[in-house]
Amino acid sequence: MPETENLKILLVDENRGRSAILERALVDNGQQVIAILDSGENLSAQVAALQPDVIIIDLESPDRDILEQMHTISRDNPRPVVMFSDDNDSNTITQAIVAGVSAYVVDGLNDKRIKPLMDVAIARFREYQALKDELTLVKNTLEERKIIERAKGIIMKRKDCDEESAYQLLRKTAMGSNQRVVDVARNLIASLELLG
Numbered sequence: 001m002p003e004t005e006n007l008k009i010l011l012v013d014e015n016r017g018r019s020a021i022l023e024r025a026l027v028d029n030g031q032q033v034i035a036i037l038d039s040g041e042n043l044s045a046q047v048a049a050l051q052p053d054v055i056i057i058d059l060e061s062p063d064r065d066i067l068e069q070m071h072t073i074s075r076d077n078p079r080p081v082v083m084f085s086d087d088n089d090s091n092t093i094t095q096a097i098v099a100g101v102s103a104y105v106v107d108g109l110n111d112k113r114i115k116p117l118m119d120v121a122i123a124r125f126r127e128y129q130a131l132k133d134e135l136t137l138v139k140n141t142l143e144e145r146k147i148i149e150r151a152k153g154i155i156m157k158r159k160d161c162d163e164e165s166a167y168q169l170l171r172k173t174a175m176g177s178n179q180r181v182v183d184v185a186r187n188l189i190a191s192l193e194l195l196g
Contacts, residue, residue, distance in 0.1 A: 006030055006031065006032060007031050007032065007052075007053040007054050007118070008032050008034045008050075008051070008052045008053045008054075009026055009031050009032065009033045009034065009052060009053070009054050009055075009056055010033075010034060010035050010037070010046065010047065010050055010052035010054070010055045010056070011023060011026070011033055011035070011036045011037070011056050011058075012036075012037045012038075012039070012040055012043065012055065012056070012057040012058070012059070013036065013037075013038065013057075013058040013059075014038055014039060014058075014059060014060075015058070016038065018058060019036050019038075019058070022056070022058060022114070023036060025114050026056075026114060029114060029115045031118075034050055034052055035050055035052075040057065040059075040065060040066035040069050041065070043055075043066070043069040043070075043073065044069050044072040044073050044076065044077065047073050047077050047079060048076070048077050051077075052079060053079070053080075054079060054080045054081070054082065054118060054121065054122065055073070055079050055080070055081045055082070056081075056082045056083075056084070056118075057081065057082070057083045057084070057101075058083075058084040058085075059083070059084070059085050060085065060086045060087065061085055061086065061087035061092065062083065062085060062087065062092060062095075062096055067095055067096060067099045068099075070096070070099035070100045070101060071099045071100065073100060074099060074100025078100065078125070078129060079125070080102045080103075080118070080121040080122045080124070080125035080126075081100060081101045081102050081103075081121065081125075082101075082102065082103045082105065082117055082118060082121045083096055083101045083103070083104050083105065084105045085104065085105070085106060086106070086107075087106070088106040088107075093106075102120075102121035102122070102124045102125045102128075103117055103120055103121035103124065105117060144182040147182055147185045147186055147189065148167075148170065148181060148182055148185045150185070150189055151166075151170060151184070151185030151186075151188045151189055152166040152167055152170065152185075153166075154188060154189070154192060155169055155170065155188075170184055170185055170188075
């Protein structure tokens with residue numbers, strides 16, 4: 001994602017007059033508004049098609065449909081999202097944040113606050129994505145270790161050898177077949193399961 005200059009912005013605003021003002025403020029701040037939608041209908045499809053850097057949503061109150069769209073975007077096509085709303089209900093704010101909104105701003109839109117709010121939303125989004133990526137890496141590493149341990153156990157039982165010898169056999173096989181140790185371990189387990 002580019003820095004906070006010349007970002008591709010997808011703007012969602014049900015009020016045409018307000019969206020024109022917001023578009024002017026964004027363009028004046030060096031941003032590129034690639035589309036203006038007057039509703040959140042099919043928002044996740046629009047995000048997939050347009051690939052914006054940031055999504056700005058200005059609604060009186062986010063409804064269940066828009067929050068479901070935000071969940072889908074957060075899962076399938078994550079982007080920083082700044083949501084302006086008149087709804088200051090703490091439950092609504094929590095639901096929006098859980099759905100993937102990076103910054104939820106109550107008390108209307110002020111064109112002077114746009115750039116700092118986008119900076120905060122982007123920074124928060126990047127931090128969240130980094131944590132999510134790290135968690136995925138840790139989960140994958142743990143899963144791979146479990147597979148290797150299981151394969152070592154099978155080898156130890158079948159070859160009547162110690163743990164180090166079992167690992168060396170896995171490693172040697174991996175090197176000989178130009179595969180990762182975990183892939184050899186996974187293939188060994190799959191083969192034995194196939195044979196019953």
